[in-house]
Structure formats: C-alpha cells, structure tokens
Amino acid sequence: MERNERDIVIKTYGFLPDAARNIRTTVFVEEQGFSYAAEFDDVDASSTHLVLLECGKPIATCRFFGQGDGVYAIGRIAVLKEYRGSGMGAAAVRAAEKMIAAEGGRVALVHAQTRASGFYAKLGYEPFGEPDEDEGVPHVWMRRAL
Numbered sequence: 177m178e179r180n181e182r183d184i185v186i187k188t189y190g191f192l193p194d195a196a197r198n199i200r201t202t203v204f205v206e207e208q209g210f211s212y213a214a215e216f217d218d219v220d221a222s223s224t225h226l227v228l229l230e231c232g233k234p235i236a237t238c239r240f241f242g243q244g245d246g247v248y249a250i251g252r253i254a255v256l257k258e259y260r261g262s263g264m265g266a267a268a269v270r271a272a273e274k275m276i277a278a279e280g281g282r283v284a285l286v287h288a289q290t291r292a293s294g295f296y297a298k299l300g301y302e303p304f305g306e307p308d309e310d311e312g313v314p315h316v317w318m319r320r321a322l
Contacts, residue, residue: 184228199256215252236265248284288317301320
C-alpha cells in the first residue's frame, strides 16, 4: 500500500478485485461501449491490479503483466469520470511503472486508445508499430524505457 501527496491510497492485488471490476465496468463497458466479455479476459488472472482510493472510495485502476525479457504491459487504465483531469491516471501509471521496475522490468508498453495517446506521450511513452482497432476503437502501441 502506498500514499501520495493527495492522501490517495494505492492498493495492489494479485487477483482482480471487485473495486477494479466495478471501475472498469463503469468506464469501459457503460461509458465507452466495450463488451463486458471482452473487457474481462484471461490476462486478469495473471496480472497485478492496482486500485487508487481517495477517502476509501475506489476512483481509478490499472493492471500490469510481464511479457518476457523485462517487457511489461500496463493496461485497463481507468479513472471514474468525476476524477479525470486530477492526475489519477498518471498516478496509476507511475505506480505500475515503479512496481515493474522493482521486479526488474526495463520497458513498459501500453495499447492506448488513439484519442488518449497524448496523455501517454506526456508520461514519456512513444508510439511504435501500426495503429490497429480493438472493438472498433483505434489504438496504438506505445512504449517507455524504465
């Protein structure tokens, strides 16, 4: 468990906690229209999940998992609507990067929605490869050395 300057608590889990499931359902399924079946996949079982809480309320989440050779993917980064723009997405990514580096990770990848690529660029991620689509939504792979 970690705290930051806003007294945000970051909890880490080796399984998909209900708080992360609820945030992802709200953001990706209800707001953005992704299918529930596609949102929750087999990768959840082998991922580390982070949940950010403010005053005990879950407000943001992400997951990460190793892909071999020091490369990790960070994904399912979601922040409840009323907390967007407050730095919680960046806090989730930075916390995941810190944990990845502690595990010996050298590179972090994100499969970013194209419309969110500017957010990741501000965090030091650079696009690579060709854009693709996930459930009809344009995405781009981005990476950052840790």
